[in-house]
Amino acid sequence: MRRFVRVLAALSVVHAPAVALADADLQFARSKQCLACHQVDVKRVGPSFTAVAERYAVSPGARQYLAGTIRDGSRGKWGAIPMPAQPQVSAVDAARLAAWILSLAGQPDVPASESSHGLEVPDS
Numbered sequence: 001m002r003r004f005v006r007v008l009a010a011l012s013v014v015h016a017p018a019v020a021l022a023d024a025d026l027q028f029a030r031s032k033q034c035l036a037c038h039q040v041d042v043k044r045v046g047p048s049f050t051a052v053a054e055r056y057a058v059s060p061g062a063r064q065y066l067a068g069t070i071r072d073g074s075r076g077k078w079g080a081i082p083m084p085a086q087p088q089v090s091a092v093d094a095a096r097l098a099a100w101i102l103s104l105a106g107q108p109d110v111p112a113s114e115s116s117h118g119l120e121v122p123d124s
């Protein structure tokens with residue numbers, strides 16, 4: 001029992017920093033007004049950040065590209081509503097936000113068409 005508790009304690013030490021880091025990034029996005037129009041996993045005025053990550057994750061140069069669109073704004077890529085430029089975001093801030101958004105790719109929401117090929121597990 002004591003050993004079990006020690007394992008749990010060790011696990012929480014390993015997990016806490018990653019959670020705290022993701023949370024810090026979310027707070028950072030909030031402080032830059034991004035969450036007025038975006039959410040991590042739900043479309044609002046703008047696309048969810050997870051959807052953005054999934055569209056660009058495999059593109060070379062995605063981080064620089066997104067950092068640019070974050071500062072300059074964007075139109076016509078996701079729908080009728082344009083994203084205004086965000087001059088309160090510095091180049092360094094934009095690079096951090098872009099890296100964080102891209103890190104959201106590859107989490108649960110993989111399209112069924114991609115996940116099922118060759119990976120079928122027979123029912124038993």
Ligand code: HEC
Nearest residue numbers: 032034037045046069074075076077078079081082083097
């Ligand atoms: C006033 C609302 C609004 C705010 C504030 C806003 N966005 Fe957007 N964002 C949008 C809309 C709308 C789109 C879709 C634009 C399009 O169709 O090209 C978008 C698109 C994006 C995209 C995808 C761009 C592309 O080329 O595909 C990223 C990345 C993004 N936003 C990040 C951010 C970040 C980071 C912030 C905070 C600094 C932010 N947005 C603030 C409305 C907003």
